[in-house]
Structures are given as structure tokens and as C-alpha cells.
Amino acid sequence: MRSFTSFVIKEFHHIFRDRKTLIVLFGIPVVQILIFGYVITNNFKDIGIAVMDQSNDIHSKGIQSKVFSSGYFIYKGAIRSEKEIESKFQRGDIRAVLVFPSKFTSDIEGSGSSEIQIITDASDPNLANTVVNYLSGIVRQYQVQKLGNGLQKSMMVVETRMLFNESLKGAYMFVPGTMALILLLICALLTSISVAREKELGTMEVLLVSPLRPAQIILGKVMPYVGLGFINAIVILLMGTLVFQLPISGSLILLMAELLLYIVLSLSLGIFISTMAPNQQVAMFISLFALMLPAVLLSGFIYPIENMPLVLQWLSYIIPPRWFIIIVKDIMLKGNGLEYIWDETLILTGMTVIFIIASIRKFKIRLEG
Amino acid sequence: MNLALSCTALSKKFGEISALQNINIDVERGELFGVIGPDGGGKTTLFRILATLLIPDDGDAQVLGFDSIKDYLSIRKRIGYMPGRFSLYHDLTVKENLQFYSSVFKVDIEKNYGMIASVYDQLKPFANRRAGKLSGGMKQKLALSCALIHKPELLILDEPTTGVDAVSRIEFWNTLDSLKEDGMTILVSTPYMDEANRCDRIAMIQKGELLYVDSPKSLIDNYSEPLFAASSLDRFVLLNRLEQVPWIDLVYLCGQEVHFVLRDVKHDKLLEYFKKNEWGDVTISQIQPTVEDCFISLMKTR
Numbered sequence: 079m080r081s082f083t084s085f086v087i088k089e090f091h092h093i094f095r096d097r098k099t100l101i102v103l104f105g106i107p108v109v110q111i112l113i114f115g116y117v118i119t120n121n122f123k124d125i126g127i128a129v130m131d132q133s134n135d136i137h138s139k140g141i142q143s144k145v146f147s148s149g150y151f152i153y154k155g156a157i158r159s160e161k162e163i164e165s166k167f168q169r170g171d172i173r174a175v176l177v178f179p180s181k182f183t184s185d186i187e188g189s190g191s192s193e194i195q196i197i198t199d200a201s202d203p204n205l206a207n208t209v210v211n212y213l214s215g216i217v218r219q220y221q222v223q224k225l226g227n228g229l230q231k232s233m234m235v236v237e238t239r240m241l242f243n244e245s246l247k248g249a250y251m252f253v254p255g256t257m258a259l260i261l262l263l264i265c266a267l268l269t270s271i272s273v274a275r276e277k278e279l280g281t282m283e284v285l286l287v288s289p290l291r292p293a294q295i296i297l298g299k300v301m302p303y304v305g306l307g308f309i310n311a312i313v314i315l316l317m318g319t320l321v322f323q324l325p326i327s328g329s330l331i332l333l334m335a336e337l338l339l340y341i342v343l344s345l346s347l348g349i350f351i352s353t354m355a356p357n358q359q360v361a362m363f364i365s366l367f368a369l370m371l372p373a374v375l376l377s378g379f380i381y382p383i384e385n386m387p388l389v390l391q392w393l394s395y396i397i398p399p400r401w402f403i404i405i406v407k408d409i410m411l412k413g414n415g416l417e418y419i420w421d422e423t424l425i426l427t428g429m430t431v432i433f434i435i436a437s438i439r440k441f442k443i444r445l446e447g
Numbered sequence: 448m449n450l451a452l453s454c455t456a457l458s459k460k461f462g463e464i465s466a467l468q469n470i471n472i473d474v475e476r477g478e479l480f481g482v483i484g485p486d487g488g489g490k491t492t493l494f495r496i497l498a499t500l501l502i503p504d505d506g507d508a509q510v511l512g513f514d515s516i517k518d519y520l521s522i523r524k525r526i527g528y529m530p531g532r533f534s535l536y537h538d539l540t541v542k543e544n545l546q547f548y549s550s551v552f553k554v555d556i557e558k559n560y561g562m563i564a565s566v567y568d569q570l571k572p573f574a575n576r577r578a579g580k581l582s583g584g585m586k587q588k589l590a591l592s593c594a595l596i597h598k599p600e601l602l603i604l605d606e607p608t609t610g611v612d613a614v615s616r617i618e619f620w621n622t623l624d625s626l627k628e629d630g631m632t633i634l635v636s637t638p639y640m641d642e643a644n645r646c647d648r649i650a651m652i653q654k655g656e657l658l659y660v661d662s663p664k665s666l667i668d669n670y671s672e673p674l675f676a677a678s679s680l681d682r683f684v685l686l687n688r689l690e691q692v693p694w695i696d697l698v699y700l701c702g703q704e705v706h707f708v709l710r711d712v713k714h715d716k717l718l719e720y721f722k723k724n725e726w727g728d729v730t731i732s733q734i735q736p737t738v739e740d741c742f743i744s745l746m747k748t749r
Contacts (some may be wrong), residue, residue, distance in 0.1 A: 080553060081550050081552075081553055082548050083548075084546065084547055085551070088536065088539065088543075088547050091538065091539055091543065092536070092538055096538065145744060202585035236592065239690075279532075279534060280530050280534030281534045281535065283498075283500060283528075283530065284530065284534050284535075285493075285551075286500060286523075287498050287499065287526065288548075288551050288552060289520075289523065289524055289552060290551055427673075443519070444500050445500045445501055445521075
């Protein structure tokens with residue numbers, strides 16, 4: 079036990095004394111999350127909006143003036159009938175249509191509620207989502223200003239319709255996706271490199287000729303990264319929820335447990351890579367090209383799996399992030415419990431077991447075969 | 448069992464290249480045993496087999512009475528191994544490296560300090576310096592301390608003095624002497640022929656073949672050729688000229704001089720020959736062979 083503890087302490091020394099490792103460990107997650115977040119919220123101004131105002135009264139006019147003075151939206155004309163909506167979208171000069179029902183003001187002041195409809199072009203789901211969020215926010219603000227908080231009953235219900243992509247697949251993808259990528263990168267890349275480094279520097283030779291057992295060496299390499307990977311996951315989650323308003327609808331404990339499972343899976347993958355890689359370059363090459371690229375391209379992170387050719391869809395079955403992204407989305411966005419994601423969880427567990435067994439079998443107690 | 452290690456017909460190939468061929472060596476307990484030979488001769492491969500890091504293709508090796516393949520775990524507990532390259536952690540301090548290895552071997556630094564005191568005391572002022580920032584000699588001292596901390600029965604040192612300055616080399620060998628006096632068996636390899644004299648016995652290895660095993664003294668005593676050293680202003684010109692002399696059959700550079708074996712004639716006749724050819728100012732004297740001369744002679748006669 080004492081030798082194991084000092085092995086883990088040694089690993090922490092390696093990590094905290096190497097600036098490159100630290101940058102990969104703590105710099106990349108923050109930067110990636112910000113990049114993806116920035117891409118999504120970027121250029122959000124002067125969005126073309128058409129208005130179909132069927133009531134033309136105080137509140138409908140009031141809301142419109144708020145919307146078009148916000149700086150985010152530009153007035154692109156009025157629409158008379160529903161038929162016009164689609165052709166206007168197809169011309170591509172508007173991103174959304176704001177629909178006020180007839181008798182808007184009198185409904186609100188009379189029965190206390192009315193509906194505003196926002197129709198968006200969801201062929202760009204992220205933008206559509208942002209448009210809806212901004213418009214809803216402006217309406218809510220207007221409501222508070224004009225009608226006051228006291229009038230609880232007065233409700234302007236914002237109803238949204240996403241045209242062309244009704245279920246809005248792809249939105250909020252970047253946080254689960256980035257999390258899946260970052261954890262894979264940190265856990266697999268850094269552990270495989272750290273084992274390969276011992277081989278390259280010759281220290282593995284000394285470790286082998288010592289009473290340390292292979293399991294101790296492997297666990298000692300893995301342990302620090304379980305902790306650091308978990309810290310990273312929490313940082314990503316916090317940024318996702320605080321900076322980009324991602325909800326966590328499901329159980330936080332379940333989410334943490336799944337995170338831990340995925341971290342252990344990535345680590346065992348890293349150890350498996352290290353059993354094949356004789357030096358740091360090879361370890362990095364395998365991690366980046368054989369792992370990162372499929373993880374980005376085939377996990378459904380950027381390109382929807384449904385749209386892929388069948389062969390690539392099959393290939394995506396062996397990509398761990400594919401399953402992890404489903405799990406995270408289910409828990410965070412849909413609030414689903416384990417009963418909905420047990421099969422994905424089982425797949426990840428199975429992969430972990432396979433990699434661990436393969437690593438132990440392939441771990442060399444000598445310098446060669 | 449008095450043998451610390453015993454190799455029988457050891458052979459090892461890497462692909463087509465034969466790294467070791469039919470090596471037979473016995474080392475007794477308490478011996479300071481040197482393995483001498485040029486780079487690429489097979490020293491490291493031999494040491495790795497003995498340190499249980501490689502499996503020989505043929506033959507067998509008994510280390511401290513254990514089989515190097517079957518009982519590798521028993522061997523690993525009992526030996527101290529220092530690989531050829533400096534293989535401690537550059538990013539850990541001197542003290543942290545020592546602490547790490549002592550805890551890996553589950554021993555107390557304080558308890559075993561006597562073992563390493565003579566080496567480690569010189570490192571103490573640098574205890575908090577990163578190992579990567581030490582000088583070559585200091586690194587070797589640290590590596591030796593780490594290999595010694597668990598009081599091994601057998602110390603295997605692969606080229607410990609390569610890349611170390613002359614003064615540190617002498618110090619290092621003095622340390623090995625005192626370890627030997629404490630009863631430790633030491634197996635050490637070196638490419639430096641002059642270090643061979645400090646071993647009880649030496650094995651000479653070249654191109655994977657064992658040329659010779661005995662004490663350096665009897666190696667030199669057995670050298671029966673008339674050996675000469677010649678020097679002049681340009682030793683390369685001298686070397687070329689000597690190669691053309693009919694009575695000379697082994698000529699090579701050795702330091703600033705040219706060594707050669709002169710057969711059948713007295714060296715007076717050689718001087719006459721020089722004068723006749725107007726080769727100018729050459730001084731010649733008969734010399735006692737060194738280990739290097741013996742090695743070259745053995746190599747050439749193969």
C-alpha cells in the first residue's frame with residue numbers, strides 16, 4: 079500500500095510539474111467550451127424577422143418596438159396570411175416570424191392570457207433556438223414592465239414552432255459533446271502518454287525490476303486522472319449551466335455516476351493504447367488519429383448519426399462517446415432516469431471491462447514479447 | 448550455492464541480428480565482475496537478460512540461484528539494477544527520487560542509510576534540486592543510491608560511467624570497491640578499457656561473442672607478443688607508414704601513440720628501415736600491454 083501511495087504521489091508530481099500536461103488538463107476544456115459556446119452565440123445581431131400582427135393594438139405594437147429596438151433583430155416587413163410565411167422563409171431573408179393573434183391586448187387585459195407564436199427556421203437549429211430564447215426573454219421583460227409582477231394571471235404565453243426540424247436535434251449538443259471529447263482526450267491521451275514516457279525515459283525498466291506489480295503500476299497511473307478527469311467534468315458542467323444555461327433536468331447523482339463510468343472507460347482505453355505504444359509520439363498519434371477523429375466525426379457530436387451512410391452508422395456503435403452523449407443528453411435535457419439509459423450504460427460498462435482485460439493481458443512484464 | 452550468477456549457452460537474436468551467441472559466464476558471490484566491450488557488443492542485452500527484462504532465445508541464466516525466466520519475481524526483489532541510460536525521474540527532486548524508490552522497495556531510508564551514505568552524502572546539498580538539473584556524475588550517484596537503497600544482494604550496473612567526467616569515474620569506482628568490501632556482488636559493464644583493471648575478473652564481449660573471461664592480470668600476463676609503442680609528430684602518417692612495414696602485423700592507434708607488434712626482428716632493424724626511407728623523427732619503445740592491447744589482440748585473432 080505504501081509503495082502504491084508513493085506511486086500516486088509521484089504521478090501527481092509529474093502532472094503538476096509539467097506545464098504542457100497542465101495546459102492540456104485545464105486549459106483545453108475551458109477553451110473548447112468557450113469556442114463551441116462562442117460559435118453558437120456568435121453573430122447574433124440583425125436577425126431578420128417578419129411580423130404577422132393580427133390585432134394591431136397597444137401590446138402587440140409595444141412588444142414589436144421592444145424587439146426591434148433591442149439591436150438583435152431587424153424588421154423585414156409584415157405578413158398578411160399564413161401562406162406567405164413559408165415562401166418568405168424559403169427566400170431566406172428572415173429567420174423568424176412573430177405572430178400576434180387577433181384581440182391580443184383585450185385578451186390579456188380581459189381573460190388574462192394570450193399567446194404569441196414564434197415560428198423559426200430550424201434548419202440552423204442552434205440559431206433558431208437562440209432566436210426563440212431572445213424573443214421569449216424580450217416578451218417576458220415587456221410583460222413584467224407593463225403589467226407588473228402583481229398581475230400573476232396576465233400571461234403572454236409564447237408558443238414556438240421550429241420549422242424544418244421540429245424536434246430541434248443538435249441543440250445543446252456542444253456541452254455533452256465537448257464533455258465526451260475532453261474526458262476522452264484527457265483520460266486516454268494523458269495516461270497513454272504518461273506510460274509511454276516511462277518507457278521512453280527508461281524508467282519503466284527500473285519499475286519492472288522492482289517489487290511493483292503490473293496492477294499497481296496501471297492503477298497508480300489511472301488514479302490521479304480519475305480525480306482530475308472528474309474535476310474537469312464538473313468544470314465543464316458548471317460552465318455549461320452557468321454560462322450557456324444548460325439545464326440539468328435529471329438526477330445529478332446519476333449524471334455523476336455515468337461520468338465516472340465514462341472516465342474509467344477512457345482511462346482503460348488510454349492504458350490499452352499505452353500497451354501498444356513504444357513511445358510518446360506513437361501514443362499521441364494513436365490517441366489523436368485513431369481516437370479523437372472518430373470521436374468527433376462519428377459520435378453524433380457534429381454530424382447527426384441518422385444522416386450517415388449505413389456503414390458509418392455501424393462503425394459509430396463502437397465509438398464510446400456516441401453512447402455517452404446519448405446518456406448525458408437524456409439525463410440533462412430530458413430528465414430521464416436510469417430506466418431509459420440502462421442499455422447505453424451497459425454498453426459502456428462492457429467496453430470498460432474489455433479494455434481492462436485486454437490491457438492486463440497485453441501488459442508486458444518484460445521489455446519485449 | 449556460491450555462484451551469484453551463472454549463464455549457460457545464452458543466445459539472443461533481434462530479428463536477423465545476433466546480439467548474444469553462446470555466452471557462458473559464472474560469477475562468484477562477492478566478486479566485482481566487469482563486462483568489457485565496444486558499444487553494440489551485446490553488454491546491455493546480457494544485462495537485461497540477467498535483470499529478467501529479456502528472455503533469452505537459447506540457454507539459461509541462474510541469478511542468485513533463481514531461474515531468470517521462471518523465478519523472475521524472486522530475482523527482482525533481490526537485485527539492484529541500474530540501466531545504461533539515466534533512468535530516474537527528471538522532474539522529481541533528488542530526495543523525491545530516493546523516497547520513491549525506497550517506498551517501492553518498502554524500505555526505510557533512515558534504516559538503510561548506511562548502505563548509501565558514502566554516495567548520497569555528496570548529493571545532500573542538492574537534495575531539493577530536480578534530478579534533470581544534476582551533472583552527469585551526480586546523476587550516476589543518485590541512480591546508484593536508488594539502486595542500493597534496498598540492500599540488494601547483486602548489483603547490476605550497465606555502463607554506469609559512460610558520459611561521466613574522469614574525476615567522477617574514479618570516485619565511482621572507489622565507491623564500487625567499498626561496496627565490494629561490504630560483501631556485495633557487483634556486475635558492471637563499461638566501454639572504457641582502463642576501468643577493467645579495477646575488476647576482479649572481466650569478460651570481454653564483442654559482436655555478441657565472448658572473447659575471454661579471467662582476471663585482468665592474467666589477461667595481461669598471457670599476452671606473449673612483443674608490443675611496441677611509436678610516436679611522432681603526425682600519428683596518422685605514422686600509422687599509414689607502419690602498416691607497410693613487412694615485419695609488423697598488428698598496428699593501431701592507442702591514445703597519442705601507435706601500438707604495433709613486431710615479429711621476427713629486433714627493433715634496431717626497424718629503426719634502420721625508418722632511416723632508409725627517411726621517415727624522420729620517430730621514437731620507439733617496447734611496452735607492457737594494457738587491457739586495451741589485449742582486447743585488440745583477442746579481437747584480431749578471432
